Amino acid sequence: MSITRVQAAPRQGRIAIVHLGLGAFHRAHQAVYLERYRRRTGDVDWGVSSANLRASVDLVDALRDAGYRYHVAEYADSKTLTLREIGVIEESLFSGRDAEGDWGRDLEALLARMVVPETRIVTLTVTEKGYFLNPASGELLVDDPMIAADIADPSRPRTAPGILVEALARRREAGVPPFTVLSCDNMPDNGKRTRNAVIKLAERRDTVLSNWIEHEVAFPCSMVDRIVPAMTKADFARLAELGIEDPNAVIGEAFAQWVVEDHFPQGRPDWAADGVEMVADVAPFETMKLRMLNGSHSLLAYLGAPQGIETVFEAVSRDDLTALLRRYMLEEAAPTLAMPEGTDLAAYADSLLGRFANDSLRHRLHQIAMDGSQKLPQRWLSGALARREAGQASPCAALGLAAWIRYTAGRDHAGTAYEVDDPLAPRFAECHARHGRDPEALVSAFLAMDDVVPPALAADAVFAEAVLTAYRSLTEEGLDGALATLAGRSA
Structure with a gap:
């Protein structure tokens, strides 16, 4: 194996970015770009304070115990690896719920870190939910x-929007x-949606504050891309064989992309030379990545x-799955994408x-x-809604939706149970308990979830029938039969 090892730049303790969501993706994406920037320029003014908002404090303390250094293993393939040491995180904090x-x-x-004038950017990877x-x-x-809870006690916020509102109020x-x-999460118009969440929450507290946020705070959009699987015991063992005993290590692909709307009134790193694409409009890239x-x-x-x-x-x-x-x-x-001239979507699909x-x-x-209910x-x-409005069918999306409905039953095709990790999981379980023996009623119940399925799409008889047909095919003929049926229709 060809291995390239890259040491971290010296830590300096100077922080200008606060990050909400100290997870694997942040450590393998934004932090890597900032580490590259620090190594290239020697500019130490853009260190990061990363806060975990989730239930576990272990990562926060483990990173602190390691002196805020960890490794990212970037695999181009099984024979080409870059081992990158990251030291740009200068502080780790925990604001979630502890074991007690x-x-x-x-x-x-x-909050104190977010209020000081030196903090100029707050980034987020808190997932769609x-x-x-x-x-x-x-x-x-x-x-x-x-x-x-954040509305009732805004000075002790529990959510990312609540933390942003309280910090901005104090500033x-x-x-x-x-x-x-x-925002660095996979949502369309993620900056606009973040802005909407923050303003709507602020309105519940103080309209003067919400108006100030609306007119004074910048919420640029961004698109992020890097495949970063959750770490397993086998992954840590693989790194240990390379001499990396690091409980905070992350494995990802070599490819990375970060497209950012260039709107930073308080300044930003000059990070374009490190691969960050600064653009006027992120939306086409964002939608391309989300849908494809x-x-x-x-x-x-x-x-x-x-x-x-x-x-x-x-x-x-x-x-057959690659063909799908x-x-x-x-x-x-x-066909639903409006991309800049010269964008080769067939080449993007191949990549x-x-x-x-x-x-x-x-x-x-x-x-x-x-979290399928938040992503689909x-x-x-x-x-699929855009195609419906153009008079076009979406058989692959219909098959996918049928498969999602089948997945939410919480049992595989062999009958083995698994956890359905989704904010709406109790509602899914209720639907399956009530309608599990009646495919038509079950599919209708899921299509009626208007906080997931756009009502105009659910009301389209052709799409609804395609989902029902695909669901029956999956449950009666299995994956092979469903794929063969779809392929036969396109033949």
């Missing part, structure tokens, strides 16, 4: 218990200009996981299939399948 049920161990430290927005309409979920009171808020890459991943997850297929690599090793992805990307997703076939990554389908509106359903 208490909230916000480091919340005041986090972390914004507490209705996936279909984009409205703030004011009745969610977490958001309700305004102190006469400090607002930081820029940069993420949409393909979701197809593999919901079709493959119940069949016992464990990883993306195993899935695309099947010719190619058809979906080129016939259903690509994605090549990335999926990276045999060094173990990207589990069950990981991709998490932007990955499949918005495109």
Whole structure:
């Protein structure tokens, strides 16, 4: 194996970026770009304070114990590896719920860090559900218990929108200009949606504050791309064989992309030379990635996981699944995209299939399948709705939706139970308990979930029939039969 080792630049303790969501993707994406920038320029003014908002404090403490250094293993394939040491994170904090049920161990430290003038950017990777927005309409979920708690006690926020509102309120009171808020999550118009969540929550507190946020705070959009599977014991063992004993290490692909709307009133790193694409409009790139890459991943997850297929690599090793992805990307997703002149979507589809076939990554389908109710509106359903309005069918998306409905039953084709990790999992379980023996009623119940499925798409008889037919095919004939049926229709 060819291994390139890259040492971290010296740590300096100077922080200008606060990140909400100290997970694997942040450590393997934004932090890597900032590490490259620091190594190239020697500019130490853009260190990061990263806060974990999730339930576990272990990562926060482990990173602190390691002196805020960790490794990212970037695999081009099974024979080419870059081992990159990262030291740009200067601080780790915890504002989630601990094992005793208490909230916000480091919340005041986090808010204090966000209020000081030196903090100029706040970035987020909190997943789609972390914004507490209705996936279909984009409205703030004011009745969610977490958001309700932030409305009742805004000085002790539990959610990312609540933390942003409280920090911005304190900056305004102190006469400090607002930081820029940069979402790095897989949502269409992620900057606009973040802005909407923050303003709507602020309105519940103080209309003067919400007006100030609306007119003074920048929320640029961004598109992020890098495949970063969840770490497993086998992954840590693989790194240990290379001499890397690091509990905070992350494995990802060599490919990475970051496209950012260039709107940073308080300044930003000059990071274009390190691969960050600064553009006036992120939307075309964002939609392309969501519908083609993420949409393909979701197809593999919901079709493959119940069949016992464990990883993306195993899935695309099947010719029929690769053919499905190619058809979906080129016939259903690509025609809905409005890309800049010169964009070759066929070449992009080929590049994605090549990335999926990276045999060094173990990207589990069950990981991709998490939070489907939050992801599918932007990955499949918005495109299917656009095709419906143009008088076109979406058989691949219909098959995917049928597979998702089947997946939410929580049992694979052999009858083995698995966890359905989704905010709406109790509602799914109720639907299956009530309608599990009646496919038509079950599909109708899922299509009626207007916080997931756009009502105009659910009301389309052709699409609804396609989903029902695909569901019956999956449950009666299995994956092979469903794929053969779809392929036969296109022959």
